[in-house]
Amino acid sequence: MNTKPFASGLSEHAVTITRVADRQWHALDDDLVVGRGYAHPRPDGRLFVGIDAWHDAAFDRLAEAMVTELPAPLYTVVDEADAELTVGWRRAGFTVRRREWEYVVPTDPRVTGLEAVRPPAGVTIVPAGRADEGLLRAVDRAIRDEVEATVGWQSMPAEVIPRPEGDTVVDPSAYAVAAAADRYLGLIRVVTVKRPRIGLVAVRAGERRRGIGRALLAHALGTLHASGSARAWAEVHESNRAAAALFEGVGAQPMSSNLELVR
Numbered sequence: 021m022n023t024k025p026f027a028s029g030l031s032e033h034a035v036t037i038t039r040v041a042d043r044q045w046h047a048l049d050d051d052l053v054v055g056r057g058y059a060h061p062r063p064d065g066r067l068f069v070g071i072d073a074w075h076d077a078a079f080d081r082l083a084e085a086m087v088t089e090l091p092a093p094l095y096t097v098v099d100e101a102d103a104e105l106t107v108g109w110r111r112a113g114f115t116v117r118r119r120e121w122e123y124v125v126p127t128d129p130r131v132t133g134l135e136a137v138r139p140p141a142g143v144t145i146v147p148a149g150r151a152d153e154g155l156l157r158a159v160d161r162a163i164r165d166e167v168e169a170t171v172g173w174q175s176m177p178a179e180v181i182p183r184p185e186g187d188t189v190v191d192p193s194a195y196a197v198a199a200a201a202d203r204y205l206g207l208i209r210v211v212t213v214k215r216p217r218i219g220l221v222a223v224r225a226g227e228r229r230r231g232i233g234r235a236l237l238a239h240a241l242g243t244l245h246a247s248g249s250a251r252a253w254a255e256v257h258e259s260n261r262a263a264a265a266l267f268e269g270v271g272a273q274p275m276s277s278n279l280e281l282v283r
Contacts, residue, residue, distance in 0.1 A: 134238035
């Protein structure tokens, strides 16, 4: 446990920053906890940080301690409507890397208009948990290479950035795929923690505009509806108009925007 004093102006006492665990910090003012900081690695290998603090001074001291003791680069995500929090991270040297819109997506096929949607001839949808892992990894890698060669990964959801070791399919059971006779043409990933979230919908470049992405979305939303989920959530980068059009075309509504910041 590391303890460091900082002059704060919060009271006659100095604010003390204490590292209470491997990735957790407390800000103490006269033995009162006035702020907490934490860090957690995401599956893509990046380290994200967060701070809950009563005062700007406590926030700044926590941020100073964390950026000093943690390896760079560091990332954080804030609701764009929270201007005060965004300003706090900017004071700590963070800059805006990307903006994503969060969509709420209905799952009822009668609402989405996807009730009669089927994949094109010669293509079948393989449900989540049944995909061949080798073919899944092959299509994932092919799609990533195609995206990187064109618009780049800054246009894709934050959590699908390649991990440092190159293992980009973290949980194969989360993916449904569009399959041809000898290979996979596209994929969709749905993860449910507190609520179902569509983390990725992608199709091979040469197979686009055939309705494969729409068929994958119809399958995923239909499966969620059958399991009792009335809504799903998805994040779309502000520059990805194709993805926005896909979701808006099934009745999805943008609810908020998030900023990802990096130092």
